[in-house]
Amino acid sequence: MLATKNVLYAAFGLLVTLLSLAAIFVLLFADFVAITQLMVYVGGVLVLILFGVMLSNQVQGRAVQSESVNGISGALVAGILFGGLAYLILSADYLYLEGINVADAAPVNTKSSIIAIGIRLITNFALPFEVASLILLIALMGAAYISTEDKHE
Secondary structure, three states, rough: OOOEEEEEHHHHHHHHHHHHHHHHHOOOOOOHHHHHHHHHHHHHHHHHHHHHHHHHOOOOOHHHHHHHOHHHHHHOOOHHHHHHHHHHHHHHHHHHHHOOOOOOOOOOOOOOOOHHHHHHHHHHOOOHHHHHHHHHHHHHHHHHHOOOOOOOO
16 A cells, blocks of 8 residues: 555555454454444445545546655654564464463354444434434535536536
8 A cells, every 4th residue: 555656556555454454353353343344444434535536536637646755764664563563473372362262263252242232223322323324424415516527617
């Protein structure tokens, strides 16, 4: 995502990054967070970013290009983060982690939290959920209106 100068390719790189993060949540047995990641970020925010990039990709007949400005310092920070995470992963003792059965590497006594959250969304938080969806729909309609050209002028 960071290596390309084309804004559309960077948006598709962000798509791969967000999908990978959802896969990490699935591997951590955080099912609700993974589904929320897919629905909110991949399904909502990234689609809006892609529409915005595709609608405004041409400026005066030329494709929009972005230039990298802090390549060396960004690579240095990324290397330090990668080294720290690699050290933490390699130094962890996986045999003594709670909730992991060594025999089959499956979680012990896990329950899904989606059922309780779904019941609360339908009963206690139905009105705020619908108000938020209505506000998002109005914002989407406004973005579509702004992006169209005025044909009367």
